[in-house]
Amino acid sequence: MEKDIIDVVPDEPDVIDRIRYIVRMSGKSQAKFARHIGIDPANFSKIITKKHSVSNGFINRLVADAGISKRWLLNGEGYPFEKESDVKCAVFGEILHESAHNSLYPDNGSIPLYDIDVTAGGVELSRLFAADNIAGFVDIPGVNPNSVLVRVSGDSMTPLVPDGAYIAIRKVELSSSIMWGHVYVVVTDDYRMVKRIRKNVDPCCVTLHSENPQYDDIDMPVADIRAIFIVETVIDCRRL
Numbered sequence: 001m002e003k004d005i006i007d008v009v010p011d012e013p014d015v016i017d018r019i020r021y022i023v024r025m026s027g028k029s030q031a032k033f034a035r036h037i038g039i040d041p042a043n044f045s046k047i048i049t050k051k052h053s054v055s056n057g058f059i060n061r062l063v064a065d066a067g068i069s070k071r072w073l074l075n076g077e078g079y080p081f082e083k084e085s086d087v088k089c090a091v092f093g094e095i096l097h098e099s100a101h102n103s104l105y106p107d108n109g110s111i112p113l114y115d116i117d118v119t120a121g122g123v124e125l126s127r128l129f130a131a132d133n134i135a136g137f138v139d140i141p142g143v144n145p146n147s148v149l150v151r152v153s154g155d156s157m158t159p160l161v162p163d164g165a166y167i168a169i170r171k172v173e174l175s176s177s178i179m180w181g182h183v184y185v186v187v188t189d190d191y192r193m194v195k196r197i198r199k200n201v202d203p204c205c206v207t208l209h210s211e212n213p214q215y216d217d218i219d220m221p222v223a224d225i226r227a228i229f230i231v232e233t234v235i236d237c238r239r240l
Helices: 001-006 012-026 029-038 043-048 056-066 068-077 088-093
Strands: 112-118 134-138 148-151 167-173 183-187 192-199 205-209 219-220 227-237
Touching: 012 029, 012 043, 012 056, 012 068, 029 043, 056 068
Parallel strands: 112 148
Antiparallel strands: 112 134, 148 167, 167 227, 183 192, 183 227, 192 205, 205 219
């Protein structure tokens, strides 16, 4: 019994919320996702409905078989996928100069890299995701195939998202999909910003937090936000 207690993951409710999020993001049914990571679907169901405790062994299975960041699963820190070493700078540099493919999403699972600075301008990002803005395609293991890769300028999220880094992002609904404390691209009528979204004491607002301590938090009315894109991973070629 003592061994089982030691093996239980702390802060379990938040961990389960992140596991549920990964299942939704995968596009698979709960049973199919369970089989994908080698877990009996019935046991998997008991874990995410809190009938069974989350063990470290189960977390390690998610990390090994689904490519999920253990740090993110346990603490909500970083990103669901942190596999920067799988993207080589030489290849990445070549892709920036490739012509756009005819198909927006090729069958090989690569995601499109857009010649777009995500923090420059206030245009709703989805309008910029056109074929003529595609610079190439990049294979990033574990990242949702519906994501896109864009560039970030500015130092407000340094060191988490350095100036000049690339981020894989995916649009989510503002009304129901916010994971508090996670990093998003926030689109308003005037700005596009990369910020960590936190709860605000005013339920009609959210707090936009910068990692760089030189920047103050922003209290943003929810009604002013036009769209949000979850940041799934960061690629900083200087670290490769």
